[in-house]
Amino acid sequence: MVERLRLGGCRDDGVLQALGHVARHRFVDPGLAAQAYEDTSLPIGLGQTISKPSVVARMLELLRARPGGPALGRVLEIGTGCGYQAAVLVLLARQVYSVERLRGLYDRARDNLAATRPSHLRLVYGDGRLGHPPNAPYDGIVAAAGGPELPAAWLAQLAPGGRLVAPVQDSGGVTQSLTVVDRLPDGSLQVQRHEAVRFVPLESGTSELGML
Numbered sequence: 001m002v003e004r005l006r007l008g009g010c011r012d013d014g015v016l017q018a019l020g021h022v023a024r025h026r027f028v029d030p031g032l033a034a035q036a037y038e039d040t041s042l043p044i045g046l047g048q049t050i051s052k053p054s055v056v057a058r059m060l061e062l063l064r065a066r067p068g069g070p071a072l073g074r075v076l077e078i079g080t081g082c083g084y085q086a087a088v089l090v091l092l093a094r095q096v097y098s099v100e101r102l103r104g105l106y107d108r109a110r111d112n113l114a115a116t117r118p119s120h121l122r123l124v125y126g127d128g129r130l131g132h133p134p135n136a137p138y139d140g141i142v143a144a145a146g147g148p149e150l151p152a153a154w155l156a157q158l159a160p161g162g163r164l165v166a167p168v169q170d171s172g173g174v175t176q177s178l179t180v181v182d183r184l185p186d187g188s189l190q191v192q193r194h195e196a197v198r199f200v201p202l203e204s205g206t207s208e209l210g211m212l
């Protein structure tokens, strides 16, 4: 999988190494384990999906190319899902906070990460559109779900030198583009739109629904 990602254009050895350390098959149902190292998203329950490895690589590569440099202190992830990207992120950042709005997936991520649960990962059950104010500001914010606009809370919680990477719906609402926002050292924001992506929608509020 890692070799394919390298051939596919990922040039960040730190990201590739981190991806090589995380067993993706442990984050999907046993029945899907045979497909875990293909470059595909897979269902994880409650209508959600584990992101494609090439998309995770791209998001993390962009995050590390932030103005403040690749070494990440605090990182906030919106949309824990099954916890795969969080498991990769902890290998690249000093402290990771990951927020999930569906109780069933929050519980599943906790179980998936139980064996290796690193002390510098905090899973949070809540509405990630609000970010996670208690530990702000963040050097990096990465969202695995996209809405019509970037929530103001995310921008407010981005540290100088920090970078936000998130899908944002294009006008019309059908397509999404990968969007990068940098907070420059002088405090101003700089926005870049990249390629088209397809993430699940960023929903509001929380849901107590457990796994079926």
Ligand code: SAH
Pocket (backbone or CB within 6 Å): 048, 049, 050, 051, 078, 079, 080, 081, 082, 083, 084, 085, 086, 099, 100, 101, 102, 105, 126, 127, 128, 129, 144, 145, 200, 201, 202, 203, 204, 205
């Ligand atoms: N990071 C995951 C991707 C999970 S899919 C991975 O490693 O593959 C995106 C997740 O975002 C879903 O679990 C969905 O429930 C969650 N999500 C959507 N809106 C959210 C919100 N407002 N707050 C927190 N999580 C949200």
